[in-house]
Amino acid sequence: MKKVIIIAGLVLGLGGGGYFAWTQFGSGMGAAPEQQVAGDPVYFEMEPIIAPFIRDGSFAKYVTLIVNLELASDSDAEKAREFLPRLRDAFTTTLSGLAAIRTDDQRMVDIDRVRSSLLNAARRVLGKAAVRDVLIQLTH
Secondary structure, eight states: OHHHHHHHHHHHHHHHHHHHHHHHHOSSSSOOOOOOOOOOOEEEEOOOEEEEEEETTEEEEEEEEEEEEEESSHHHHHHHHHTHHHHHHHHHHHHHHHOOOSOTTSSSOOHHHHHHHHHHHHHHHHOTTTEEEEEEEEEO
């Protein structure tokens, strides 16, 4: 009976020590913490992008999109400047893939769908943590 109590005490002691270490030092062995300090966003303004607007299956007109990226830091803005040709290519390819950037009723541009698609494209180029949002102004 004494051995069972001693073994139970050791197990509880080691388990408690392990839990303490895990909560104090993190669960990842050598992994960088994923906490991101939320600071003020940095905005990166791009040149306007021209995209086709399709109505009833045929070309109707071109629309101009003014795109601003909301980035996490100044270093992400510097990376965006460095990768600007890749960003423009990703955006142009994405908009061409959408082909018809319109709502189901075909009367207006589906800005939510465009924003979501451009956000995914920007995150593929710059990294998910770098791009917080894509802000779009639509001009005709």
